[in-house]
Amino acid sequence: MADGATSPALTLRGVSKHFGGVRAVDDLSFSLGTNEILGLIGPNGSGKSTTVNLIAGVFPLTAGAIQLGGQAIEAIPEYARPPLGLARTFQTASLFPGFTALEQMLVGGHVQMRERGIGALFASRAARAEEAARIQDATDLLAFVGLGGCGATPIENLSSAQQRLLMIGSALASRPRVLLLDEPAAGMVAAERRALCDLILAIKARGVSVMVIEHHMALIMKVCDRIVVLNFGQKIAEGTPDAVRNDPKVIDAYLGVSH
Amino acid sequence: MKRALVPLAVLALLALAIAAPQYITVRYYVQLILLAMIWTIMAHGQNIIQGMTGYVSITQAGLMGVGAYASTLLSIRLGWPVWASMAIAPFITALFSVFVGYPSLRVKGHYFAIVTLAFNMVIFIVLMNFTSLTRGEAGIFNIQRPEPLFGLVDFDDRVAYYYLVLTVAVVMTALTWLLMRSSIGRTLRAIRQNENLASACGVAVWKYKLFAFVASAFYAGAAGALYAHYIGFINPETFGVAQSLDAILAVILGGTGTLFGPVLGAFAVVFLPEYLRIAESFRLIVYGLLLVVATILMPRGALPLLGRAWHAAARRLGFPK
Structure with a gap:
């Protein structure tokens, strides 16, 4: 959870999305602090993009609540969320x-x-x-x-x-006040990724709260204040980059160990 | 084409259209040009929803029928002045389209085409069977031309009516131009190119789609009123699905999403079948073949092709680019 001093820019409480029998996102709760960069990581199919789509309002929640700056937005249609200060990019x-x-x-x-x-x-x-x-x-x-x-x-x-x-x-x-970046570094070479890191930090410096999904761990570890780790639609870890990097559950599910 | 030449070309075309009835002595050709200008209005409307917004509507002729019958019935049954009836007809047509567009545009993709097709059929069936109002298949005769303007211009004269139609066609073309270059036009194109992204950008997509459809209906209503009071006779046959397909063709043949493509397409749709009369019973077959070949050879319509031909000619003649 965000520290008590700053009120969260975005809060998810008990959010679930089921596609038939598949629990793409399952009882997920986390928050994005004001002017924070939050990483959302996890293996393929762990529900990261679905989470972005739920926040953006592409499809309705099965259960749960989403607040943007204290305002409940889960019932607001997709096109009416950007005027409230929410913006996103797409994976492709x-x-x-x-x-x-x-x-x-x-x-x-x-x-x-x-x-x-x-x-x-x-x-x-x-x-x-x-x-x-x-x-x-x-x-x-x-x-x-x-x-x-x-x-x-x-x-x-x-x-x-x-x-x-x-x-x-x-x-x-x-x-926007909250920006959701879905794999912004996909297809970028190392130099481009470094420039992207600087850009994301510069966006934060403009007062925007950023949630970023990425597979490039170097980028995630460098820019994020906190990281939430998903697996099978559930949150398995949350914390600072250092804490997450050394979490056995995260290593087991996603980061892997060097043998 | 060089940018600066476009206004010149437009002025030349306009001058040609103004001069045409003075020099063309065969009344049949004046009539064809007049009908093509009415079709130009239709095609502009079709282009707004189909070309700019990317939603194929198959009811443009049905909406033209709504405009034609609205204006006719207002003037004949209620005794309204013809001018007033003609002026109000596009608004009635637009209102009509709200009721179809509202439910059918909330979905994405091809459902809209199917719903509009059904709507055209419903219009046709109602016009056929609501005989106490529309006289069904027999149609309505003796529809009056507009009253003389200031007692000077007599619209019973074909050439005077020609200039009325030309004026409306020019105004509607100008309106389309304004729409295309406005931020609204840009938003409509954004919806055509990537509706999901437009929505993510905060565009209330369904409102813009509804606007485009209602605008297209407004154009169709204007065309319908002009048509009814020109020909003097209407029956449902003119406003069937086949004619709606012609409106779609006019847009595709001329150049989807361009300003003057639909003008070109409208003339093609009116003149081609007439010229093919020499082929008699093979007429429709030849027409169909021409369309297939045209779609294969110029998938983006005739206008971009003409532009390229102009470039090639200019290069060969040594004009600077």
Whole structure:
């Protein structure tokens, strides 16, 4: 659990998700502290991505409760959660094919947009001013995630690592308080992963609470304040990177031992 | 095509459309162009839901029928001025579409196509059998043209009506252009490209899909009213599923999601069957073959192909790119 001084940004209590007889997530409770980086690790099929999807609202819970900054969100539809300060990325690169990086960022920042009606259609002065401000904002964020100067680049022309960074930028464009990263380093080479570490720490420095799923232990150990370990949908360990790394149950289920 | 040339090309096309009835003496051709412009409005509407949003609707002709009958019945049964009836018809059609769109757009994927197909059939059956209102298969005759404008422009004149249709077509094209370049258009394209991600970005996807469908119905209603008061006779046959498929074809043939593709497609859908009359009984077979070949050879429609042809020609003639 988060230390008593800071109120959690995100709390899961007794969350379960059953697909037929499969208990993908089983009575899971943990919380993400404000301005904390929490790692969620575990073997394939242990329920990590399902947990992200439950928090994001892709499908309903079988049981349990989820709170975002003290507000119950489990009954709120997926599209209504980003306006409350929640953003996520996907395990596989999920972008808008045919868009430029900038256009991707602008849709990512959809919830920040106020002019959505007649004003937007007829390009009213307010709508144009807002669009210009959002383009500036998106351009700044592109530079922040390491894609400066890529605004006009079609998504297809970005490398897979750049697409991953764009996915993070697009999520940040909604100005979230809580960011869920689902395997952000997938397909990245060592140098790219090191840059990603710095980016995740920089995101935290901007006051965002981050939950990150990753298989690259070096990255997890470096950026995370705390780690929750899942196996078969259940939490088997929780604690600081050092505590988790030396936990026999974690070594047995996931990390493995060097013989 | 060079960006700066696009407005010039549009102006040239517009000038051509304005001049056409003055130079074309065969009334049959003026009529075909007029019908193609009505179909252009239909196709723009179809393009908003099918091309921009990525949801194929198979009820555009049915919605056109709603607009046509709404305007006709308001003017004949209730004695409304024709202008008022025609102006209100697109709104009635749009309202109608809310009731279909609301339940059917909450699901993703192909269910929407099936629901709209069923809706078109229901419209057809109601028009056929609600004879006390619609006179069924026999149809409604003697639908009036709009009242003269300021006592000056007499719309019983085919050419005057041509310019009315041209005006509406231009306004609807401009509206489509505004929608495409707006942030709303961008959001619709985002839904087409990756609906799950759009939802994760906080887009209330179903609202945007409903908006696109209702907008497409608005266009269809306008086209229906223009059609009814031009031809002067309507019966359900015109508003069946086959015509809805033509609207889909117009979008695909011309260029899905582009602004002028549906214009091109609308002219193709109106003119091709007419020109194929020389093939007499083989007409529909040839039409079908043409469509298959066209879809194979230009999967993204004629407009992108024309653009590439222009580039190639410009290179050969030594124009700077």
